[in-house]
Amino acid sequence: MSNLIKPRTLKGFRDYLPEMMIPRERLMETARNVYRSYGFVPIDTPALELSEILCGKGGEETDRQMFRFMNGKRDVAMRFDLTVPLARFAAEHGSNLGLPFKRYQIAPVWRGERPQAGRFREFVQCDFDTIGTTSIASDIETGLVIFDLMKAIGFEKFSIRINNRKVLNGLLAKAGLSEASVLVLRALDKLPKIGREAVAKEMLETTDATQQQVDEVLKLSEVSGTNAEVLDQLEPLCSGSELAQEGLAQLRQVITAMAAVGVTDSNLQVDVSIARGLDYYTGTIYETFLDDLPSIGSVCSGGRYDNLAALYSKQELPGIGASLGLDRLLAAMDQLKMLPETRTTASVLIAQFSDQQLQTYLQMAQALRESGIATEVFPDAKKIAQQFKYADRRGFDAVLIAGDDEIVAEKVQVKWLADGSQTELSSAENYREVTQWLASRL
């Protein structure tokens, strides 16, 4: 009869072991560095907010499936994204921020959705947004940040899909389908997945559109080819709609500018079917898929919005931003076996021969750390074979060996684990030779 509590985590919530957490922290650092390289500044906001802030006046939280509960008499909820809190933040601190304002925020969010591969109830988003400007330069920059981010993480084969809501909205208006735009776009979004026929069927079933109107919209499904070709094919479709033409021109500008900086068709594709994302997107929209694992979904999406803080402020706040799904990306990298099996944060292990020499080892370790080399001293004077095994399993780069013989001779043996080579170096001058040798190879 056991009254122990069974240790377990809630559905969609997970623990992160070192082999997962080490690359996870590295990803966050990479994102941070890329954002900073464009001048984005960090902010943070609370995990918990008043429900009315997160779901608006009507309290229509049905879609978002957020974690919501009463805290005494307060109706509160956990944030489900970082964009809504940014809107509140901007409205609250607007006058102090100065515009344009570029911020990044790397933080966990919570959604009560049913989990699946790459979909969790708690996951970290890495958001970056530029608010207070409608310039197309921000649209371009957003695409470049996504590109840099993916490259910096180590991806070559990825596709940033780009579209413009104005093209879509213009064409819908032209076809007389503005009323049903949400439903029509939702169906259109499934085009690559379920095909033209199924999309047409869904549109006819969920809206009161006529066959003719549906055919009109689905002319979009016929465009194909390179970005230049797609843009040219869209030209006649957009004629007659000022809005659509404006969107098309913006699309062209972004594509051209990104190409000028080296982002080519292999990583950036115009995709007229992408429409999703929150309802508030009004211009350029981005989604990013991994060519080797498209089923995991978009790992980085975003877009332009006209008025972010409409719920909280009378001041109009246009902007554009996107969000990297860190945990989804990590799940994808895990599936693609892209994660190193490193289980150490130090690169050098100092073997311990006898506890009599512990001080020597500590001094040695300190000397290495002072030159920026993360070093671990093995805690027990165990058999040397076991200490090597430990170093090998954890993924250390090198083992330092200093037994009585070496210490007397003022020498240190450095064994490089990758190739098994061993070098004897002097321990004089506070291990200068050792630190230099290591620094040159790490």
Added chain:
RNA sequence: GUGGCUGUAGCUCAAUUGGUUAGAGUACUGGAUUGUGAUUCCAGGGGUUGGGGGUUCAAGUCCCCUCAGCCACCCCA
């Protein structure tokens, strides 16, 4: 939130038509090898078969509930 599939050592999997003390590989710990890691050999620890209930002389195998994972919706990172 709706519908479906799955669940056996840390991991990958076994276990005749329900039939005795649930096995193997690998990983882990120690030894062979008292100063050298991916080889070899030996030994050891680790499972109330996700949890609970039911049917049966007998359940890892069948039924129900629950929890978790996965898939399709929904939605989205």
